[in-house]
Amino acid sequence: xxxxxxxxxxxxxxxxxxxxxxxxxxxxxxxxxxxxxxxxxxxxxxxxxxxxxxxxxxxxxxxxxxxxxxxxxxxxxxxxxxxxxxxxxxxxxxxxxxxxxxxxxxxxxxxxxxxxxxxxxxxxxxxxxxxxxxxxxxxxxxxxxxxxxxxxxxxxxxxxxxxxxxxxxxxxxxxxxxx
Amino acid sequence: xxxxxxxxxxxxxxxxxxxxxxxxxxxxxxxxxxxxxxxxxxxxxxxxxxxxxxxxxxxxxxxxxxxxxxxxxxxxxxxxxxxxxxxxxxxxxxxxxxxxxxxxxxxxxxxxxxxxxxxxxxxxxxxxxxxxxxxxxxxxxxxxxxxxxxxxxxxxxxxxxxxxxxxxxxxxxxxxxxxxxxxxxxxxxxxxxxxxxxxxxxxxxxxxxxxxxxxxxxxxxxxxxxxxxxxxxxxxxxxxxxxxxxxxxxxxxxxxxxxxxxxxxxxxxxxxxxxxxxxxxxxxxxxxxxxxxxxxxxxxxxxxxxxxxxxxxxxxxxxxxxxxxxxxxxxxxxxxxxxxxxxxxxxxxxxxxxxxxxxxxxxxxxxxxxxxxxxxxxxxxxxxxxxxxxxxxxxxxxxxxxxxxxxxxxxxxxxxxxxxxxxxxxxxxxxxxxxxxxxxxxxxxxxxxxxxxxxxxxxxxxxxx
Numbered sequence: 125x126x127x128x129x130x131x132x133x134x135x136x137x138x139x140x141x142x143x144x145x146x147x148x149x150x151x152x153x154x155x156x157x158x159x160x161x162x163x164x165x166x167x168x169x170x171x172x173x174x175x176x177x178x179x180x181x182x183x184x185x186x187x188x189x190x191x192x193x194x195x196x197x198x199x200x201x202x203x204x205x206x207x208x209x210x211x212x213x214x215x216x217x218x219x220x221x222x223x224x225x226x227x228x229x230x231x232x233x234x235x236x237x238x239x240x241x242x243x244x245x246x247x248x249x250x251x252x253x254x255x256x257x258x259x260x261x262x263x264x265x266x267x268x269x270x271x272x273x274x275x276x277x278x279x280x281x282x283x284x285x286x287x288x289x290x291x292x293x294x295x296x297x298x299x300x301x302x303x
Numbered sequence: 304x305x306x307x308x309x310x311x312x313x314x315x316x317x318x319x320x321x322x323x324x325x326x327x328x329x330x331x332x333x334x335x336x337x338x339x340x341x342x343x344x345x346x347x348x349x350x351x352x353x354x355x356x357x358x359x360x361x362x363x364x365x366x367x368x369x370x371x372x373x374x375x376x377x378x379x380x381x382x383x384x385x386x387x388x389x390x391x392x393x394x395x396x397x398x399x400x401x402x403x404x405x406x407x408x409x410x411x412x413x414x415x416x417x418x419x420x421x422x423x424x425x426x427x428x429x430x431x432x433x434x435x436x437x438x439x440x441x442x443x444x445x446x447x448x449x450x451x452x453x454x455x456x457x458x459x460x461x462x463x464x465x466x467x468x469x470x471x472x473x474x475x476x477x478x479x480x481x482x483x484x485x486x487x488x489x490x491x492x493x494x495x496x497x498x499x500x501x502x503x504x505x506x507x508x509x510x511x512x513x514x515x516x517x518x519x520x521x522x523x524x525x526x527x528x529x530x531x532x533x534x535x536x537x538x539x540x541x542x543x544x545x546x547x548x549x550x551x552x553x554x555x556x557x558x559x560x561x562x563x564x565x566x567x568x569x570x571x572x573x574x575x576x577x578x579x580x581x582x583x584x585x586x587x588x589x590x591x592x593x594x595x596x597x598x599x600x601x602x603x604x605x606x607x608x609x610x611x612x613x614x615x616x617x618x619x620x621x622x623x624x625x626x627x628x629x630x631x632x633x634x635x636x637x638x639x640x641x642x643x644x645x646x647x648x649x650x651x652x653x654x655x656x657x658x659x660x661x662x663x664x665x666x667x668x669x670x671x672x673x674x675x676x677x678x679x680x681x682x683x684x685x686x687x688x689x690x691x692x693x694x695x696x697x698x699x700x701x702x703x704x705x706x707x708x709x710x711x712x713x714x715x716x717x718x719x720x721x722x723x724x725x726x727x728x729x730x731x732x733x734x735x736x737x738x739x740x741x742x743x744x745x746x747x748x749x750x751x752x753x754x755x756x757x758x759x760x761x762x763x764x765x766x767x768x
Contacts, residue, residue, distance in 0.1 A: 141331055152323045157316050166319060170326040177330025210680070237312035244312075259309035 133190035144181055151194060154261075155201055161256055162205035164245055172205035179204065198261060199271045206249055243293035251286030254279055321465055376415055379426050383466050383477045388424055390546040391417050396516045400427075406505030408432045410473075411497060418513040420544025421482040421582075421598065423493075425511055429500060430473035436501025443467045443474050446498040458483035481549075481600065485584040490514055519543040527762040532617055533557025533592070536565075538764055541604065548603040550578070553596045558639075559588075560620035566758075568601070568611045576602040576611070604766075612763045621751040627690065628656075629742040637750035640664075644748055651741055654731035656687065658712075658746070662722040662753075674719045677753070681714045685726055686747040687736070693745060706737045 129150070135143035148155065159172040180200050187196055244252060257268045258279075265283075269276040376397050380388030391397050396417065403412040409432035416425050433443055449459035463480040490512070497507040523538040535555040542549040554563050568576040579600035587594045604611070624635045628649055635644040643663040650657045662677070669677070688696070689707035696704060703710050709728045717723040730736045 145327060145331055148327045149324060152320065152327070153318045156318045156323045157313050160316050161313065166322070170319075170322055173323055174326040174330040177327045181331050210675075236308070237315050240308060240312040241315065244309075255309070260313050 159205040176204040254282035562618040
């Protein structure tokens with residue numbers, strides 16, 4: 125996080141709404157996509173972003189270290205999106221409909237991306253969170269363990285089981301293609 | 304698997320920037336959490352895919368040849384990643400505009416318009432006079448109306464998306480929308496009134512000629528009925544413009560609030576077709592049920608296809624059930640889903656109310672995942688409400704009335720195998736329940752959140768009818 129961002133975070137902690145909004149806008153793609161990975165549709169992902177923004181703003185005074193703003197907010201997004209995912213119990217796995225509408229459909233690498241997203245969409249929540257934070261956000265295991273309040277070993281287990289699950293889902297997809 | 308692959312995959316998810324910004328801003332400004340965002344179309348579960356590259360049929364020619372034939376206009380669409388626009392520019396089917404107006408030191412210039420089938424785009428430029436407005440640098444927001452629309456009721460606004468790019472001396476912008484009416488006039492003048500930009504007031508007014516490009520209508524006129532589910536689809540026509548396609552269909556449904564949608568379609572060659580957000584063209588209640596005519600953007604069909612198989616689904620809306628807590632035990636029944644809640648015991652213990660109950664009608668042998676989900680849903684789907692305040696609950700935003708209702712409860716699983724649970728409500732929580740008595744309190748239960756949307760059997764229609 126650069127000095128300008130740090131200043132914004134400090135302002136936000138003091139209750140400056142415009143600074144807070146600016147910070148979230150800077151990271152809007154990452155925030156939205158993280159939420160989307162749980163709920164798999166735009167409507168719910170936007171609801172999760174809205175709820176996370178509200179919750180974060182009402183509790184930002186509790187953020188002690190400005191440099192952890194983004195990890196702190198990511199954790200809130202994951203909680204809100206996860207809550208929505210469980211509450212609704214109507215999880216639509218990434219469907220052909222969504223996948224076929226991803227941009228750049230002519231890209232030969234896209235098929236693999238589609239399978240990967242689809243597989244992530246089928247993972248159970250704990251595995252999914254570990255995979256998203258580790259592979260998409262690049263957070264180290266120690267930080268994930270702090271963010272999710274779970275022991276490092278559990279993060280490692282979730283990661284390795286998540287990976288195994290992804291492999292299995294890939295395999296099923298391959299079998300379907302060839303069978 | 305490596306980070307790069309995951310990142311590349313995740314980055315394929317399209318991000319609706321303006322909507323995300325709105326969600327952030329609504330979140331920061333809302334007085335209380337869980338305020339439901341307004342859904343423009345009124346269709347609650349419609350998967351929002353507007354603004355994405357909805358199969359425009361544009362694969363090739365390469366960008367360079369597009370830009371070579373339409374350098375200026377094509378370049379505008381390229382920066383907005385609007386493939387319909389690029390394709391139309393390539394076909395010289397974009398109207399160039401040169402209308403400009405200055406008010407209070409801010410100049411707006413409209414530069415182009417297209418009207419492909421029902422997809423409408425207007426592009427323009429606003430100079431850096433907007434920076435004296437109230438927004439942060441880099442942000443431009445318009446308060447604008449189209450047609451004769453007034454304020455938020457403007458039908459053009461319901462699915463409009465807007466994009467802004469910083470350029471030298473100001474900002475380029477694009478507004479995209481779908482033609483909101485059922486019948487489409489061939490040539491139309493669309494009045495545009497910008498009331499303010501970044502809070503800078505003024506009336507910037509323009510008349511934009513919308514010249515509708517040639518549109519091909521493929522009549523379908525075929526129906527498919529799902530008797531058991533009380534749903535009929537009547538496929539009316541496919542409208543195909545130069546770069547985009549739309550499906551027009553009517554649904555007749557027995558249950559007004561069921562959410563019915565077509566998830567996808569597939570042609571005889573296996574190609575999958577996606578659908579955008581539907582525009583509701585008309586709604587009425589008739590003898591045979593609730594009628595709704597919709598028009599939805601779809602992947603452009605390949606020219607030589609003979610049939611399309613549609614994959615619909617229905618999300619059943621089961622009315623909430625209610626029961627006064629003035630007796631020891633009772634059973635709540637879902638009208639349509641074959642589910643029941645059997646309340647065995649209600650205990651009032653100091654500031655707590657404890658409900659002991661079983662969910663009946665669920666599949667046997669619930670997996671641990673499914674149980675976890677159930678437990679979680681139960682936290683939110685049992686609501687206690689003071690019966691004198693029942694009529695004060697807004698049906699669109701059914702939060703419990705302050706101090707006269709409780710939503711959240713703590714769930715404990717007594718026995719997973721028999722779906723036996725206990726819910727504990729804290730009467731003295733954040734918003735204490737005033738004057739609570741069991742005799743005057745109603746339990747509300749929403750069964751519809753305990754079943755998933757039902758996939759209906761796909762049906763095929765002939766395109767050469």
